[in-house]
Amino acid sequence: MKTAVAALFISAFTFSVSAQETFTRKDSLHGGLRPERTSYDVQRYDLEVKIDPDAKTIVGHNDITFKTVEPTSKIQIDLFENMSIDSIVFDNKKLQYKRDNNAVFVQFPSELKKGSENIVKFYYSGKPIAAPRAPWSGGFDWKKDKNGKHFIGVAVQGTGASLWYPVKDSQTDEPDKGATVKVAVPNGLMDVSNGRFLGSKDLGNGYTRWDWEVKNPINTYDITVNIGDYAHIHDNYKGLDLDYYVLKYNEEKAKQHFEEVKTMMDCFQSKFGKYPFADDGYKLVETPYLGMEHQSAVAYGNWYLKGYRGSDLSGTGIGLTFDYIIIHETGHEWFGNSITSQDIADMWIHEGFTMYTEAVYVECTLGYDKAVQYMNGIKNNIHNYDPIIGHFGVNHEGSGDMYPKGAWLLHTMRHVVNDDAKWWKMLYDYSENFKHKIITTQDVDDFFSKRMNMDLTPIFNQYLRTTKIPVLAFSQENGKIFYKYEDVEPDFALPVDIAINGKNIRITPTSSKQQLDTKAKLSDIKVRTDHFLINTKGI
Template sequence: MKVKNKILIILILIIVVVVFFFSGIYFLYGDKLGIVRDNLRLVVDFATVDLFEENKREIDVTNYNIDIELFPRKEKIVAKTRVIGLIRNKKKIELDFCDNFNIHSVQLNNSTADYYFDGNKLVIENNEINSDTFEVSVSYEGTPKNLGFGSFAFTEWKDDIMVSTLNEPVFASTWFPCNDTPADKALLNISITADSEMVSVSNGKLISVEKKGEKTKYNWLTVYPIATYLIAIYSAPYQSFNQQYVGLYSDTMNIDYYVLPDKLEDAEFAFADHPSYLKTLSDLYGEYPFIKEKYGAAQINWSQGAMESQTITGIGTNFISKAKFFSSMMLHEVAHSWWGNSVTPKSWKDIWLNEGFATYSEALYWEKTKGKSALISTMESFRVENDVETLYAPKMNIFSKMIYNKGAWVLHMLRRELGDTLFFKTLRNYYKKFQYGNADTYDFKKVCEETSGKDLRKFFDQWVFVGKGKIEIDYKWDIKNSEKNKKELSISLAQTQNGYEWYDFPIDILIKEDSGNEFTLTRYITSKDTVISFDIPDDFSSFEFDPESWLLVSIRSLEK
């Protein structure tokens, strides 16, 4: 057996273990054994595709037009999807699409087309060699696979039927043909038909509602580009209510909420702070990106949390409560409007640009509304342990706590490195440059350096590209008389972490006196082993490292 084959077998075994592990965690619907089997099959299929690929396919989609009818009691859809775009490879068009549907027709530029499936790719033969544009139309019906976190779910809450989608990261193709990569954003028209008791919600603006006998069709339109993983359908016998957000330039926008009747009172309380979230984050980063459409939230039957579908966040039933225990989660999803939905990663290698930024936005919001102590306590809650992957291009779990929490800490330490003025200017410049488009970590690093005038290679290497884990320090200290016949505090620091040879960083040391007076000294560490010495007052009592929690660090005294 060749070494290459051995590696492939090992990778497949790892995938099998991961799939069965997460199948026990994810909220799955229906026949669990069947879903585990389908999850395993699709993940193995996707193992042949680089999950982190940028838009390497030879098409550039400009528009999706999805017309879908829901039959939740039969767990079935009937749909027609038109995909419009530009073509580079003129021999064939390749779209991501699961092969389990009954396909009625495939057309290319209004003519019947030859097609075949290559795994979970729909490959369409292109006979119009001279055309630089294409329009593919696919009519199909069947039961979508419910994969990942719940890519297409028919569920019930009490006696109410609910339909929801959750495409992240690569499962939009379980229910419509698409170029399923975050790098290829497009405009969206989506029409959803269901029984008239159902209210059907999606991205963008509601253009019209059409009554068709016992059915109702909801037509939604985006005026801003959207990535496939952010396209959503939420359909249930919702009741709705709204608030208004007044933008930075006096534009008024609806905040629309959709919940089941028994959750209406809870939702009115739980969702009440959304105008504050939008206003505070707009002050920090720039105007809410989708102000010509809406912001909204819809109740979904998902037990793991919430999903930041563009302009319409899906929030799990269990998190809609008068107790307001989940305010930070809702705030996090609002923050994705800037980081993920407007500025979208070029590939899943850069997922920390979504989750780290949204997580740090939680801390910034609480700082703005509650003060510095709230910033410190929030960052302390984000401390991570035992992360063994790099923040950039993690190999296995792109949704681990490390991505969220360490991502937030990297931004916090970058703020300390640059200072508040340059840091917030950097975030605004980055957002302005890449809004409604795509960016990667190298783009962000470049904006940081251009805005600050600093060389940040070491910072990004140690915290993002190369380093794993955090700073770990052992220290000893001693007091002796200096040459000036004053007391001198000498502290020996040794970096002991395994994830990176040595970090460069500023460290604050709070000096405390018996009288109650305090003052802070700052030293910049640039080596693995460092000795810090400085004069101290006669009534010196103690010292404290990093009193304002600016460092992702673990510090251990070697003194008995």
């Protein structure tokens, strides 16, 4: 999740319109599935690295524990081609391998049996790509704090975790048994990674190693390092450990500012279920870049301001009532980290739901009317340049509309349901049903179609796979009023509320003309476009 903000929309749009509709072998190697990937299931990553901030280099290894799903003698592990492979070891013997772009095809001396569990030790080194503009353009962010001390983070969503460590770089496979991340940094600095702190060790060579462990499955792009001169603030709220790692000179400011986390946790846990990584704890970690949803170690760079670094993305003023990065990036713990899309073409499953959590938080704190006002503010960020769903199998995200338009799909569905108790239970059950699972748009469609007792496929097709906003067109003939949808997908039949002289009624337009049972004039009709993502014509 690269943070849904005005700047992000621009960034996402620039990518989507500049990217060619033809893709390379490099793209398919990164985004596709082939036997060398599907034949094994990662069980655990044990990553140990030494980072030299002055040279901007990494050296280390990743122990990849995996289970063989189908008999194979070759697997694909990913590492960016600018990084060096020192050796790949299996059963104390070096393996042969071939590099193809950012893919590494590892050859075993004999076929691995189905069901067998194995460990490959992948030794590597190099100078990882520096982020041109973290978090939107991935890589390492090599900065210094105002005291001149190293202040470093990494953000690689979309770009690929294999930018900095060897990994099965696909959202289809997370390490079922978690991971350890052990990072050695120069003495006087601290590394903060995902999960629980296991301890630190002075290596006697000017470096201290900081050890962390994640017990839950984790997206590969969520595995992270954060290096700085940190102060540690610990709190516990209703049994959940809250840990904040901030630059030392920001400690007192952070203690007060991060109190919002407690209000947020009350809201989100009531609406989406228990925090999904409680056994790994919850952390906010100050970073030199804006933010990222690194699981159990949320990257925070919002300068301790309300809104999005002091601005309101909704243009309503409501966005200035909360810290955008705390709310949005933590929302991803449920939607993106716990529930993960199988292919980044379906990233709206992360971003649309998470942008909707912003409105949920507004409703928790300020009420329903303000939440609706907030949603109508972010509607102005929908551009409809390209479809929300991208191209599958080639590591291609859809348009930046996945944020506001994805959220508006949910806002619209809520008002189709027209029963808040039913809606909130539905959303809660969705979060719980797919907790720690990897899913597709079809899974989302099937779940809500069943719960809403209607076929949502034409609606999902309309909003996710086209750039067309449905047009509810009215006409008057011989004193009678007719209505129908225009610019819609086949079988599109979205119920919508209209007001006639202030009285609400529900209609279910289709692409066929229907007569409205009223003696009112066209000018007496108002469509609830504040609740439904549609345009109107003729009134």
